Amino acid sequence: MYEEEIRPHRETIDRLNNEIIEKIEERVLAALKIGEIKKRHGKPVVDKTREQAILDRIRGKAEVKNIDPEGIERIFKEIIRLCVEAEERQ
Numbered sequence: 076m077y078e079e080e081i082r083p084h085r086e087t088i089d090r091l092n093n094e095i096i097e098k099i100e101e102r103v104l105a106a107l108k109i110g111e112i113k114k115r116h117g118k119p120v121v122d123k124t125r126e127q128a129i130l131d132r133i134r135g136k137a138e139v140k141n142i143d144p145e146g147i148e149r150i151f152k153e154i155i156r157l158c159v160e161a162e163e164r165q
Contacts, residue, residue, distance in 0.1 A: 099154060103161050110162030120162045126155055 110120060132146050137147035 099157070102154065103158055105164055106162055108156035110165055113162075114165075120159055129155070 080126050085165055112118075113120060116143040130151060134144040
């Protein structure tokens with residue numbers, strides 16, 4: 076009974092995990108394109124003003140959805156770091 080009850084929820088989580096990975100891949104690819112443009116124009120990879128604007132917006136969205144804004148910020152800082160590292164390697 077327990078396994079039957081929990082199985083569909085675990086399947087949902089597995090599906091969502093796969094979708095999250097696909098979205099992160101899309102974000103990295105977009106960041107790489109931005110990195111190419113920055114490089115051509117002699118701009119630095121890191122733009123702290125833009126990063127802070129992203130984090131502020133994400134925190135606001137998290138609050139509206141009743142999700143811990145600090146937790147979401149930590150997640151997005153990691154995603155941003157992942158993208159910056161990808162840009163720096165290119």
